[in-house]
Amino acid sequence: MKGEVVPAADPSLDYSIVAQGLMKSFGKLKVLNDLSVRIPRGTTYCLLGPNGSGKTTFIRAVAGLLRLDGGDLSVLGEPVHSVNRIYPRIGYMTQHKALYPDLTLRENMEFYAGLYGIDGRERDERISELLEMVDLADHIDRITGALSGGMYQRLSLACTLIHDPDLLLLDEPTVGVDPILREAFWRFFDGLVERRVTILITTHLMDEAERCKTVGYMRAGRMLAEGSPEELKRLAGLRPILRLWVKDPQASASSLEARGFEVEVVGGVLHVRIEDHGRLKEILERIEPSDLRLVEPSLADAFLRLSEEGLR
Amino acid sequence: MMGPTINSKRVLVVARRVVRQLKRDRRTIGLITFAPVFLMILFGYALSGEMSGINLGVVDLGGQDALRVHLQAVDDFDLLHLGSESDAERLIVEGRLHGAVVIRGEVVRVLLDGSSPQITASVMTEVKNGLLPRKGLQNGEGRGAGGELGAVKGGWLGGDGSVGRVSGPGSLGSDGDVGTSSGPGEYSDVMAVPEIVQRYVRGYDLEMMDSVGPAVLGLVVFFFTFITAAISFLRERTQGSLEKFMVSPLSRPEMVAGYLLGFSLFALLQSATTLLVVVLAFGVPMEGNPLTAFGVIILLGAGGLVLGVFLSNFAKTEFQVVQFIPIVILPQVVLSGVWWPIESIPAFLQPISYALPLTYSSDALRAVMLRGAGVSEILVPDLLFLVGFFVIAFGAATLMLKREVG
Numbered sequence: 001m002k003g004e005v006v007p008a009a010d011p012s013l014d015y016s017i018v019a020q021g022l023m024k025s026f027g028k029l030k031v032l033n034d035l036s037v038r039i040p041r042g043t044t045y046c047l048l049g050p051n052g053s054g055k056t057t058f059i060r061a062v063a064g065l066l067r068l069d070g071g072d073l074s075v076l077g078e079p080v081h082s083v084n085r086i087y088p089r090i091g092y093m094t095q096h097k098a099l100y101p102d103l104t105l106r107e108n109m110e111f112y113a114g115l116y117g118i119d120g121r122e123r124d125e126r127i128s129e130l131l132e133m134v135d136l137a138d139h140i141d142r143i144t145g146a147l148s149g150g151m152y153q154r155l156s157l158a159c160t161l162i163h164d165p166d167l168l169l170l171d172e173p174t175v176g177v178d179p180i181l182r183e184a185f186w187r188f189f190d191g192l193v194e195r196r197v198t199i200l201i202t203t204h205l206m207d208e209a210e211r212c213k214t215v216g217y218m219r220a221g222r223m224l225a226e227g228s229p230e231e232l233k234r235l236a237g238l239r240p241i242l243r244l245w246v247k248d249p250q251a252s253a254s255s256l257e258a259r260g261f262e263v264e265v266v267g268g269v270l271h272v273r274i275e276d277h278g279r280l281k282e283i284l285e286r287i288e289p290s291d292l293r294l295v296e297p298s299l300a301d302a303f304l305r306l307s308e309e310g311l312r
Numbered sequence: 313m314m315g316p317t318i319n320s321k322r323v324l325v326v327a328r329r330v331v332r333q334l335k336r337d338r339r340t341i342g343l344i345t346f347a348p349v350f351l352m353i354l355f356g357y358a359l360s361g362e363m364s365g366i367n368l369g370v371v372d373l374g375g376q377d378a379l380r381v382h383l384q385a386v387d388d389f390d391l392l393h394l395g396s397e398s399d400a401e402r403l404i405v406e407g408r409l410h411g412a413v414v415i416r417g418e419v420v421r422v423l424l425d426g427s428s429p430q431i432t433a434s435v436m437t438e439v440k441n442g443l444l445p446r447k448g449l450q451n452g453e454g455r456g457a458g459g460e461l462g463a464v465k466g467g468w469l470g471g472d473g474s475v476g477r478v479s480g481p482g483s484l485g486s487d488g489d490v491g492t493s494s495g496p497g498e499y500s501d502v503m504a505v506p507e508i509v510q511r512y513v514r515g516y517d518l519e520m521m522d523s524v525g526p527a528v529l530g531l532v533v534f535f536f537t538f539i540t541a542a543i544s545f546l547r548e549r550t551q552g553s554l555e556k557f558m559v560s561p562l563s564r565p566e567m568v569a570g571y572l573l574g575f576s577l578f579a580l581l582q583s584a585t586t587l588l589v590v591v592l593a594f595g596v597p598m599e600g601n602p603l604t605a606f607g608v609i610i611l612l613g614a615g616g617l618v619l620g621v622f623l624s625n626f627a628k629t630e631f632q633v634v635q636f637i638p639i640v641i642l643p644q645v646v647l648s649g650v651w652w653p654i655e656s657i658p659a660f661l662q663p664i665s666y667a668l669p670l671t672y673s674s675d676a677l678r679a680v681m682l683r684g685a686g687v688s689e690i691l692v693p694d695l696l697f698l699v700g701f702f703v704i705a706f707g708a709a710t711l712m713l714k715r716e717v718g
Contacts, residue, residue: 063559092559096552100329102336107329114325115560143336169559 101145326570
């Protein structure tokens with residue numbers, strides 16, 4: 001299966017995942033509602049969205065674990081109904097604690113290696129290499145159930161990578177992983193992407209989403225917006241905010257609003273939206289703040305803004 | 313979806329993992345190996361047919377010395393000597409006595425509380441034995457405790473036909489003193505029992521455990537393989553490992569086969585220990601080849617295992633798996649001829665009996681262990697049914713493992 005030659009003329013070659021008009025309902029609830037997305041090969045693609053927006057459902061559909069009600073989906077050039085043919089090329093990390101708590105780290109990894117037909121010295125080398133990468137080499141003979149949450153996630157990632165997959169489906173992979181190690185994960189992911197591996201990831205962590213090449217923002221089973229993190233921020237209409245500490249916030253707010261500024265008073269602090277940096281001086285001339293700070297918008301702000309718009 | 317081919321390497325990978333997990337789970341190993349042994353020992357003693365601790369009142373108004381001596385010699389009875397029949401009746405009504413024997417010269421009256429057929433039978437038998445000439449106790453050729461059990465069986469017979477009126481031995485002429493029975497079941501007059509000679513054509517008299525033991529053996533192994541497989545497969549599903557390895561080259565038949573192989577090691581251990589207890593500790597005969605009996609148990613255990621895997625698809629929690637016990641296990645306990653012959657089950661229920669694997673394993677195990685049957689004698693229908701049951705359950709378990717779970 002591995003390294004299977006796909007005809008070069010196939011346009012889906014450049015895409016790891018091509019989804020068109022996906023539909024899926026659980027009872028009356030539409031979990032995927034005309035979802036379309038194209039994920040190029042060799043990229044990091046982050047699915048972002050509130051709980052219940054359909055992120056995990058989409059990942060499970062890609063993994064062939066879901067019977068779709070409608071739409072077309074192909075994975076690594078294979079139609080989803082026969083996606084099991086390319087299972088040797090997919091690494092799937094679920095949100096569940098799918099590893100066996102009563103086995104050691106080594107035994108868990110040996111089990112998954114065995115499923116992919118990796119054995120002997122190749123297996124042992126691969127296991128030590130991956131455990132080294134996730135910084136668990138010293139714990140190889142520990143019982144998995146005794147690991148902390150973060151360690152567990154790291155082992156789970158190592159098991160998912162055991163067969164060197166071309167497509168990684170990672171459902172909230174860094175839950176409980178500390179920031180330093182998360183940084184190491186991302187450096188590793190970047191290395192994989194350089195080798196044309198595609199990584200589809202769901203996360204709630206904005207700083208993590210910001211590291212992806214593309215972020216797809218889902219809501220109610222639809223793709224609301226898609227683009228690079230910067231593009232998403234712009235799409236959400238976010239601008240830098242000038243925070244001003246003043247003696248009389250209400251009076252100052254009224255005075256700025258009179259001149260056409262968008263102002264909000266949050267906890268006694270003025271928040272002025274800056275559409276045009278040229279008008280900064282104008283603001284400072286009218287009021288004299290005891291302190292001030294210019295805050296650039298984050299992806300989290302974009303996320304919140306898009307969620308609010310989606311609610312309306 | 314996945315082709316029907318089975319990669320034996322992957323099956324071994326799954327089996328090895330199952331063994332590794334079980335090896336570390338001491339409690340489950342204990343449950344798998346020792347719980348059946350414990351159960352068999354329990355059944356063994358409970359079914360050995362000995363009745364003891366019967367509280368029997370004796371109202372002795374003279375006469376029948378042999379009976380008095382005999383009753384005192386019966387270990388099963390705790391005797392209480394009373395002054396009058398009315399005292400005995402009162403104590404029976406109060407539940408303090410199971411029965412009483414009133415001896416007045418040539419008349420012997422037995423009072424019984426009538427709530428337990430076994431106690432009734434036991435009391436009636438011993439009273440008769442005490443009145444009979446010595447030779448009446450000889451029951452042909454008994455094996456071990458057979459003589460004693462033969463007496464109990466005689467009691468069952470006597471219990472059925474004990475209503476009537478005849479005087480004690482050697483006193484046929486004294487008709488004026490013959491007691492009259494005053495109420496069915498409550499009072500019985502003791503009659504002279506004609507001499508009955510029993511002969512066991514196989515040369516032994518089976519105790520309850522002998523006939524039930526082989527069948528219970530199957531029941532115990534089936535129950536434990538079923539429940540452990542169902543729960544551990546359910547755990548695969550709930551903890552998400554099933555979903556994870558669904559997205560791998562492992563096919564569904566490989567998955568189930570791996571499970572079967574891994575568990576079968578423990579099923580072997582379980583079957584062997586249970587079989588040993590039944591044969592060595594309780595002296596249940598092993599007339600046939602032990603390996604044949606062993607094979608039947610393994611085949612049944614494999615069927616229970618795949619049935620467990622199959623049914624785990626219909627449970628969401630371990631609590632729900634436990635709810636399968638009344639549905640899957642109890643009908644087999646009641647209907648498959650473990651305790652009483654299928655012929656005694658109402659005709660409309662018998663078709664169910666013949667659809668249960670335990671019916672066939674019980675039949676096969678009894679044939680091998682008690683009659684020394686070989687493989688060819690139990691092939692049809694027993695072994696064929698068990699193989700068929702296994703194949704169907706395996707197929708169903710495999711098909712139910714849907715990849716598309718949503």
